[in-house]
Amino acid sequence: MTPPTPIRTQVAIVGAGPAGLMLSHLLSSAGIESVAVDLRSRREIEETQRAGILEQGSVDLLVETGVSDRVHRDGYRHGGIELAFGGASHRIDFEGLVGAAAQLYPQTDVFIDLADARARDGADVRFGVTDVGVGDLTSERPVLRFTDAEGVAHEVRADFLVGTDGSRSLCRREVPEQERTQYFREYPFAWFGILAEAPPSAPELIYNHSPRGFALISQRTETLQRMYFQCDPAADVGDWSDDRIWSELQARVGHNGHVLQEGPITSRTVLPFRSFVQEPMHHGRLVLAGDAAHTVPPTGAKGLNLALADVRVLAEELERAVAQRSTEPLATYSERALGRVWKAQHFSYWMTTMLHTLPEATPFDVRRQEGELASLTGSPSGSAYLAEGYTGWPGPR
Ligand code: PHB
Secondary structure, eight states: OOOOEEEEOSEEEEOOSHHHHHHHHHHHHTTOOEEEEOSSOHHHHHHSOOOOEEOHHHHHHHHHTTSOSHHHHHSEEESEEEEEETTEEEEEEHHHHHSOOEEEOOHHHHHHHHHHHHHHTTOEEEOSOEEEEEEOTTSSSOEEEEEOTTSOEEEEEOSEEEEOOOTTOTTGGGSOGGGOEEEEEEOSOEEEEEEEESOOSSSSOEEEOOTTOOEEEOOOSSSEEEEEEEEOTTOOGGGOOHHHHHHHHHHHHHTTTOOOOOOOEEEEEEEOOEEEEEESSEETTEEEOGGGTEEOOGGGOOHHHHHHHHHHHHHHHHHHHHHHTOSHHHHHHHHHHHHHHHHHHHHHHHHHHHHSOOTTOOHHHHHHHHHHHHHHHTSHHHHHHHHHHHHOOSOOO
């Protein structure tokens, strides 16, 4: 066997989705070299449907760092959302309440912008690699091993290793059990997600609570729409014809006076729901960011936003770590990032449990939930927490 080709860099990044690429971009602006690898091909990542809402701070990050001039042009600014329940629909006016907005701009486009920006800058990003392994995490020179798409084995020696390798993170598993705490929550439902060739049904997103379950009416373009409805986690997409999906969605939103524009359904998937955090977000010279360290249920659209907020802080702390040849900034990163992570965990849990039909709910629980929605929509102070959390809390500290 030929020995692996050695590569020397400052930061080795496992996972070249939006978090890994944004980190590589921020580091390179600070004059720090990195190598990023991903098991998936660029095409596979581009074709995976993910959430579509960016907080104001995420939009600013993409624009200010020169990654995307498309986010304003091709995205849609949403100054609010509709909360529909109890036979009526109520608009939450983000701009009026907190002076901020959300941007409809799909994660796949964020990824494309980042991958293009990194390619343009000549960054070392390798997609479609195999046999990824990391080691020597508590030594001065941690290692990343992988085989590239051409079948050549490499060994990267770096000052620091970053795991931005998603919810099934391989890096996360390298942290010894006694060094970390994992927090979990499972939910007794999932989302059935579809893409439909149809015009938009509303100018903004509709979060719809009904006795038949939750539904979310989102969008993509003038001719393509994204919608979700609460389903059993064991639901089989094969059991759901276009007709069955449309009649279920229409029944749920019709309860609150909305009517959907229908069209051919081109994609259907069941999305599991889980809340998860691993603390701390560092071990030796390894740091975790984004879904590798924490996952949220999709209701608050926080996953990508949280990953971008992580790497914004991480880039600052890695800059200090490299300059000072110290691991102390990694602990500071973990502490700073976890503040926002737990706010987003609460927000996502709260949106989820407020809006879904809970299988074990008693009649008291159901009426209490309606009372919660009424108090939220009934006054500006009730709505302001939702507006602030949805558009994103003030930037990293
Ligand atoms: C989406 O458009 O995919 C989307 C939007 C809002 C959410 C979740 C997903 O809360």
